[in-house]
Amino acid sequence: MTYFNKIKIASLVFILLTIYSANTYAQWNVPSELKKAPAEASYELVKKGKVVYKNNCASCHGTPGQGDNLAAINATDLGSKAFQKNNSDELVFWKVGEGNGGMPSFKESISDEDKWNLSFYIKSFDDKFIISGEKIKAVEANLELTIDDKTKTLNAKITVNEEAKEDVEVQFYIKRTFGNMLIATATSDNNGIASYIMTKEYPGDKEGNFELLVKFKDTDSFGKKEINKTLKWGTELQFENITDKRETWGANDRVPLWILLSYLIVVLSVWSVILYVVVQLIRLKNVGK
Amino acid sequence: MPEIKNKDTKKSLSTIVTDLTRPLKNHYGLTPWMFFLLSVMGVGIASYIYQLQNGLAVTSMRDYVSWGLYISSFIFFIATALVGMLISAVLGLIGIKWITPIARIAEMIALGFVMWAGLIIIFDMGRPDRILNIFLHGRLQSPIVWDLTVVTTYVAISMLLYLLPLIPDMPFLKRVMSDQPKWKQTIYKLLSFGFVGRPEQYKLIKKLTRILAILIIPVALAIHTVTSWLFAMTPRIGWDSTIFGPYYVTGAFVAGGAAVVIAMFAFSVDFRLKKYITEYHFDKMGKLLVLLMLVYLYFNINEFMVPGYKMKAGEDHHILTLFTGAYAKMFWWVQLGGLIIPIILLLFKRMRKPIPSLIIAIAIIIGAFFKRFIITIPTLMHPHLPIQNVPAEFHTYWPSGVEWAVTMMAVSGAILIITILAKLFPVMPIWEIAHEEGISNEEINEFIENGDINDEEKTS
Numbered sequence: 001m002t003y004f005n006k007i008k009i010a011s012l013v014f015i016l017l018t019i020y021s022a023n024t025y026a027q028w029n030v031p032s033e034l035k036k037a038p039a040e041a042s043y044e045l046v047k048k049g050k051v052v053y054k055n056n057c058a059s060c061h062g063t064p065g066q067g068d069n070l071a072a073i074n075a076t077d078l079g080s081k082a083f084q085k086n087n088s089d090e091l092v093f094w095k096v097g098e099g100n101g102g103m104p105s106f107k108e109s110i111s112d113e114d115k116w117n118l119s120f121y122i123k124s125f126d127d128k129f130i131i132s133g134e135k136i137k138a139v140e141a142n143l144e145l146t147i148d149d150k151t152k153t154l155n156a157k158i159t160v161n162e163e164a165k166e167d168v169e170v171q172f173y174i175k176r177t178f179g180n181m182l183i184a185t186a187t188s189d190n191n192g193i194a195s196y197i198m199t200k201e202y203p204g205d206k207e208g209n210f211e212l213l214v215k216f217k218d219t220d221s222f223g224k225k226e227i228n229k230t231l232k233w234g235t236e237l238q239f240e241n242i243t244d245k246r247e248t249w250g251a252n253d254r255v256p257l258w259i260l261l262s263y264l265i266v267v268l269s270v271w272s273v274i275l276y277v278v279v280q281l282i283r284l285k286n287v288g289k
Numbered sequence: 290m291p292e293i294k295n296k297d298t299k300k301s302l303s304t305i306v307t308d309l310t311r312p313l314k315n316h317y318g319l320t321p322w323m324f325f326l327l328s329v330m331g332v333g334i335a336s337y338i339y340q341l342q343n344g345l346a347v348t349s350m351r352d353y354v355s356w357g358l359y360i361s362s363f364i365f366f367i368a369t370a371l372v373g374m375l376i377s378a379v380l381g382l383i384g385i386k387w388i389t390p391i392a393r394i395a396e397m398i399a400l401g402f403v404m405w406a407g408l409i410i411i412f413d414m415g416r417p418d419r420i421l422n423i424f425l426h427g428r429l430q431s432p433i434v435w436d437l438t439v440v441t442t443y444v445a446i447s448m449l450l451y452l453l454p455l456i457p458d459m460p461f462l463k464r465v466m467s468d469q470p471k472w473k474q475t476i477y478k479l480l481s482f483g484f485v486g487r488p489e490q491y492k493l494i495k496k497l498t499r500i501l502a503i504l505i506i507p508v509a510l511a512i513h514t515v516t517s518w519l520f521a522m523t524p525r526i527g528w529d530s531t532i533f534g535p536y537y538v539t540g541a542f543v544a545g546g547a548a549v550v551i552a553m554f555a556f557s558v559d560f561r562l563k564k565y566i567t568e569y570h571f572d573k574m575g576k577l578l579v580l581l582m583l584v585y586l587y588f589n590i591n592e593f594m595v596p597g598y599k600m601k602a603g604e605d606h607h608i609l610t611l612f613t614g615a616y617a618k619m620f621w622w623v624q625l626g627g628l629i630i631p632i633i634l635l636l637f638k639r640m641r642k643p644i645p646s647l648i649i650a651i652a653i654i655i656g657a658f659f660k661r662f663i664i665t666i667p668t669l670m671h672p673h674l675p676i677q678n679v680p681a682e683f684h685t686y687w688p689s690g691v692e693w694a695v696t697m698m699a700v701s702g703a704i705l706i707i708t709i710l711a712k713l714f715p716v717m718p719i720w721e722i723a724h725e726e727g728i729s730n731e732e733i734n735e736f737i738e739n740g741d742i743n744d745e746e747k748t749s
Contacts, residue, residue: 248430255429263429266511267438273504274445277497281449284456285483287490 007177028100034090041089041120042133047220049121052114056106064125073102084126092119141165141222145214145229152198152233156186156214158222164192168222172196175211175228185217204234300564302728302736309715309722310465312560319712326701326708333698336691337412345415349689353676354669358688359413361661362696365544366406366703367440367516368537368657372545373399373447374509378502387573389725390565390717394552396451397716398545401706403444403512405699412695432518439512446505451710453498456484457491457720460737476713486734513537520664526607527668536592539585543628544657546578550650552707554643556716565717568642575641578653582632589624607671616667619659627656 039045053064057078062068065079076083087095096115099105106115123129144157154172158165168188173180183202186194204210212229216222243249246256300308340347350357376395380388388395411417427434459481466473484490514534521533530536553574557566596604597612611620631649634640640649666686670676676684688696723733 250428250430252426252428252430259429263435263438267442270442270504270508273500274442274449277449277453277501280493280497281453281482284490284493287493288487 011178026101028095028098030091030094034088034094037089037093037116037119039116041123041129041131043131043135044133045117046121046124046131047136048114049117049119049124050220052110052118053121056110057118060103064122075103078122079125084123084129087123089116089119089123089129092122136220138219138221138223141168141216141225143170143214143216143225143227145227147229147231149233154196154198154212154214156188156194156196156227158188158192158194158216160222164188164190165222166190166192168192168194169217170194171215171217173213173215174202175213180213198233202234203237204232206237206239208232208234208236210234300722300726302723302726302732305719305722305726306461306465306736308562308564309717309719310462313462313466313712313715314469316712318559319708322708323705326705329701330698330705333694333696333701336694337698340412340691340695341417347689347691349682349686349692351683351686352679353672353683354666354686356413356665356669357686358662358692358696359409361665362658362699363406363409363413364516364537364661364664365658366402366409366699367513368541368544368661369548369654369703370399370401370403370406370443370447370545371509371513371538371541372549373450374505375542375545376549377450378505378509382499382502386725387570389721390562391549391553391570391574393451393454393718394556394716395545395549396447397707397710398548398552398703399447400444400451400710401703402548403440403447404706405703407440407444408702409696409699412699432515432522435515436512436519439508439515442508443505443512446501446508450498450501450505452480453494453501454718454721455480455714456482456494457486458715458718459484460486461719462714464737473713486730486737488730491730510538513541520668525668525673526604526671527664530592532588532591536585536588539581539588540657540660542581543578543585544654546574546581547650547653547657550574550578550646551654554647554650556711557643560711560716562717565722571643571646572638572641575635575646575649578650579632579635582628582635582653586628586632589628603671603673607667610667610670611663616663620663623656623660623663627653627660631656 060070060073060075061078062070062075063079064077067077067080069075069077093115096110096118097105097107099107110118120131124131139160142159142162144159146155146157147153148155156170156172158168158170166188170186170188171182172184172186173182175181183198183200184196186196188194202210209230209232212227212231214227214229216225243251244254246254248256248259250256348357348359373396376388377392381392411420414420423434423437427437459477462477463474463481466477484494514537517533517537520528521530523529550571553566553570557563593608593611597608600608610616631653634645634649639645670684670686720733
């Protein structure tokens with residue numbers, strides 16, 4: 001079984017288990033009194049809530065309103081009208097703390113403050129939900145990448161309207177089979193350059209290549225510009241396929257030499273004698289003439 | 290006690306020729322016999338077509354017992370076929386004279402059974418149309434490919450070893466059978482390979498026969514050793530044994546020896562050849578069988594006593610199933626009735642006479658058949674992981690009607706080949722018997738030119 005197959009099987013088992021537990025989903029048993037929010041919802045808090053959402057909720061619920069939620073395990077699209085209509089920010093706060101079926105309880109793992117921010121973020125998809133303050137508008141920042149292979153340095157230059165932008169966080173990822181692996185976050189200096197020197201060794205493919213992904217950390221503020229690049233900076237994958245060797249369990253073209261030789265010697269010598277006898281038999285007619 | 294001696298009555302050449310070619314002309318009783326064989330085969334063919342249409346589900350083979358009656362019959366057929374090598378090669382090469390009249394019979398048994406052994410393997414395949422894949426994609430590491438190679442080789446050598454000593458008989462047949470249908474005469478002419486009785490031709494025939502007789506010994510050992518390796522190369526309880534090769538080979542000699550005794554009896558009575566296959570030959574074959582069975586018994590003791598003494602975890606269950614469990618009845622019947630009692634009986638001279646020999650040989654051969662069943666099935670019933678959560682029918686195995694019918698078709702088919710050969714060619718080498726009677730090649734050639742055969746036939 002190849003490594004990849006193992007991953008496939010493991011993920012299949014995981015998905016099946018998730019579906020199984022998700023099917024234990026029951027109706028929410030909502031108490032009559034719910035906790036009130038300690039503060040008013042603001043765009044600043046909504047932005048903080050979005051980070052919490054991405055880290056804890058997005059893997060099942062997807063991006064709200066996009067319909068990329070995992071419906072198979074009963075994860076709702078939290079941006080949908082039906083959800084927004086029936087769930088106040090207090091109810092969302094409570095539900096996050098409770099959990100239900102496949103959804104775990106986040107009572108302890110997310111602080112109350114973050115849970116409120118999360119509720120505000122989720123409710124921000126409701127047009128009727130009142131949020132104070134100014135909506136943050138994204139500037140379309142530009143991202144350029146220069147690569148120094150010798151020193152393994154990545155310089156990301158951030159410009160807004162062709163002017164260097166200071167204090168912008170840029171994230172460097174390596175693409176992996178099931179998602180992107182964050183390897184560093186760098187902040188741009190006064191020249192607008194966020195710099196990262198790769199000191200660690202990361203595994204690449206058989207040739208040592210991996211896919212690098214660079215993007216802004218705060219995509220709300222700076223836009224969704226991304227850079228993809230294949231770098232040959234990884235360690236070469238040492239993958240020994242046991243069926244490549246000459247072994248008894250190998251395919252026919254990888255038969256162990258001792259078997260091949262023994263077989264050929266025995267078969268050829270026996271059949272050459274048989275052939276000799278047949279040839280002599282055909283010549284029998286003329287023998288002694 | 291006086292030794293049984295080969296009857297020392299001189300036979301003239303014309304007597305020999307007449308006696309040995311009579312069955313080729315006189316077909317009394319052949320029609321019902323062929324009808325019987327062909328009806329058994331007909332039922333088998335119908336069953337096999339039914340199996341082809343409905344798949345192997347019509348057999349009793351399921352997930353655990355995937356080698357059933359077919360594969361046990363396959364080993365039995367290969368085993369029976371091995372006797373050709375023992376009689377005509379081993380005994381012939383060390384110069385044993387009494388085998389002359391039975392060597393060709395042994396070769397016929399070898400040919401008939403080895404050809405059907407190959408077919409039985411195909412009967413066991415769920416998708417016989419994929420047989421070519423063994424040649425195209427077979428792995429040299431697999432004992433199945435070795436088996437295929439060695440079975441093919443054995444068929445080729447057995448055919449040649451049957452054919453070569455037949456060639457000097459062809460001039461007799463051409464002369465004696467001149468009143469027979471044309472297709473027969475064409476066969477005799479073709480198979481004579483231009484043999485006209487020149488001394489150099491005799492010499493060459495003898496030389497080639499000798500080469501093949503030497504060659505067939507390792508090949509025959511290989512065929513049955515490889516067949517045993519189909520089992521022994523796996524780590525399964527009951528098969529994982531280092532003595533499986535010789536254990537199979539000696540067992541094969543026992544089965545084949547018994548088959549030869551049965552054939553000897555049939556031919557001596559039905560073909561009126563009692564003058565040639567005498568009590569002396571039955572006596573000798575009886576003694577030979579005792580020797581072979583003693584060696585086989587020795588291997589049996591090793592095969593069952595060694596693990597039976599240790600009772601290793603895992604093996605203990607298998608051994609107990611054979612000794613006292615589900616297969617105990619068959620196991621002890623096979624060991625006692627097919628081996629130990631025949632050994633004891635055949636020690637007595639009276640039991641080596643034709644009729645007692647025949648009965649004992651039949652017991653041996655039935656025992657040999659079920660011995661292969663005992664080797665194949667109980668092991669499959671003891672997989673490394675316990676059988677659980679499967680339908681009840683997976684827990685047991687007894688061959689279905691289809692399997693019995695197809696297997697009986699194979700047995701009839703092998704006997705059919707022997708019958709056809711016996712009806713086309715003499716069952717004993719005329720020329721060798723003549724040589725043993727002290728008749729020279731010149732006399733033989735003279736006889737073929739001018740000898741009077743019709744005269745003898747009237748009086749007989």
